[in-house]
Amino acid sequence: MTTSNNGTGDVDPAVREELARLRDSIDNIDAAVVHMLAERFKCTQQVGLLKARHQLPPADPAREARQIARLRALAEDAKLDPAFAEKFLNFIVAEVIRHHERIADETLNGSAPGRN
Numbered sequence: 001m002t003t004s005n006n007g008t009g010d011v012d013p014a015v016r017e018e019l020a021r022l023r024d025s026i027d028n029i030d031a032a033v034v035h036m037l038a039e040r041f042k043c044t045q046q047v048g049l050l051k052a053r054h055q056l057p058p059a060d061p062a063r064e065a066r067q068i069a070r071l072r073a074l075a076e077d078a079k080l081d082p083a084f085a086e087k088f089l090n091f092i093v094a095e096v097i098r099h100h101e102r103i104a105d106e107t108l109n110g111s112a113p114g115r116n
């Protein structure tokens with residue numbers, strides 16, 4: 001294996017540059033992910049209010065099943081691990097449902113400061 005790390009802590013400047021270039025792209029992508037998630041949560045907060053006002057349940061497992069099937073297919077096309085895509089969606093949806101439960105509770109009982 002070739003390496004530009006000679007064990008003295010010196011790294012080839014060309015390697016440093018390549019690493020910095022790739023990390024710049026990673027930072028841009030991370031920023032985009034944060035902005036997209038913020039927009040998604042703005043939408044789901046609206047859904048939570050709508051559900052609370054009309055006494056609809058916080059979670060919709062049938063909708064989630066359709067989203068998972070769709071995202072798994074998109075992930076496969078994009079050469080992303082579909083199991084990872086599913087885990088990622090489930091992680092986000094769990095947080096959304098927690099928000100919806102809180103909105104429903106606040107709508108029924110009034111807001112209670114200090115609670116999560």
Ligand SMILES: C=C(O[C@@H]1C=C(C(=O)O)C=C[C@H]1O)C(=O)O
Binds near residue numbers: 058063064092096
């Ligand atoms: C946002 C909704 O509420 C929940 C959250 C979902 C999501 O974050 O995509 C999907 C289904 C529901 O369990 C919805 O019903 O559309």
